[in-house]
Amino acid sequence: MTDFTRFDNATIEEVGSGFMMKIFYVFVALALVSVGISYAGKTFGRAIALAGHSDDATIQGVVIDGEMVAVPANMIRFANDRRSGEAKRLDLYLSWPRLEGYSEAERALFNHADGDHRIIFASFEPRSMPLDMTSRLTPIYRLLIEEPGEPAEAGLVAHRFIEASGYGDEMLIVDPTRFTAPFVARCLTGAEADTALAPCERDIDVGANLSLRYRFPRALLENWKALDAGMRAFAAKALQPAT
Secondary structure (H helix, E strand, O other): OOOOOOOOHHHHHHHHHHHHHHHHHHHHHHHHHHHHHHHHHHHHHHHHHHOOOOOOOOEEEEEEOOEEEEEEHHHEOOHHHOOOEEOOOEEEEEEOOOOOOOOHHHHHHHOOHHHOOOEEEEEEEEOOOOOOOOOOOOOOHHHOEOOOOEEOHHHOEEEEEOHHHOOOOEEEEEOOOOOOOOOEEEEEOHHHHHHOOOOEEEEEEEOOOEEEEEEEOHHHHHHHHHHHHHHHHHHHHHEEOOO
16 A cells, blocks of 8 residues: 655655746746736826827838938828838828927927917828919819909918819919919818808929829918928928939
């Protein structure tokens, strides 16, 4: 009959050693889980705090219709688009007047807090029309607007569209002093304009085949010359030769 109460010293040491190793592994596993939870908490907590924004300033090269647009990731509006490669279009958002992407210092501005509307929404995309907004003024828009216009911000003139134009809820904003290449934009009117973050829109031809369409708050019409010059300079800097 086997006496299970009798263990030699070696057996006791082996049992004790094995038990301690198990305890050790348990503590290691718990430590790793703790580190993982901590990392995940910081990572997802940061993602929640950013609310879809990114402060990553790494330059991404996005090729659209054979032309490369190089911008920092924090300027790219949608998370899935913050990568280099080919795309059909690229949606951006920029702060005014610095024309920069999201940063922690500008969190309130990008979250449209305190009624501070100074964000410009811009898109690089292939040209869908042979003429940009300025070039459409004489052959197209002049046939669709009412004359005379009415005074608007900073020397601009606002024209209402005729009822049959399809732009009934918009006005055409024109710089009357530059007939060769005037500033031309369309702005929403009425209740829609009051609730929109960027009720005005303008598009310009850039590069060989692209259009830069940008939407902005109507208040920026007060600085329309600087706005248009800034967006043209931004486009010229962002466009790079495709490799």
